[in-house]
Amino acid sequence: MAHDDNEQYRISALKMLNELSPDMGQLICESYIVPEIKSLAIDEQSIVRVTVARNLLNVSKNVSLDYFSQQLFPLYKMLTKDDDDRVRKTCADVVADIANVSPLEKNA
Numbered sequence: 001m002a003h004d005d006n007e008q009y010r011i012s013a014l015k016m017l018n019e020l021s022p023d024m025g026q027l028i029c030e031s032y033i034v035p036e037i038k039s040l041a042i043d044e045q046s047i048v049r050v051t052v053a054r055n056l057l058n059v060s061k062n063v064s065l066d067y068f069s070q071q072l073f074p075l076y077k078m079l080t081k082d083d084d085d086r087v088r089k090t091c092a093d094v095v096a097d098i099a100n101v102s103p104l105e106k107n108a
Contacts, residue, residue: 007045017037038071049084
């Protein structure tokens with residue numbers, strides 16, 4: 001579904017990955033879920049990128065500090081500079097939630 005031609009399937013896949021990530025644990029999140037999310041973060045459809053930004057929360061809770069710092073935060077930062085203002089707005093809407101659950105916040 002994450003690589004389907006239909007953008008609605010890609011959006012549904014993102015939502016499912018976000019919802020499943022707490023049950024999958026750190027290793028599966030880091031090995032499989034985040035790479036899928038990263039590939040969808042560069043999707044040509046801005047609504048898919050908006051959905052990526054909106055669905056980073058659970059994944060952020062389930063990765064190590066190093067992984068968050070090296071993989072998820074740069075992904076989030078990239079989305080904050082997206083050409084589409086809806087993607088940037090979504091990033092602004094979720095920044096507090098991401099900061100509250102990120103390993104960076106916990107170790108500060």
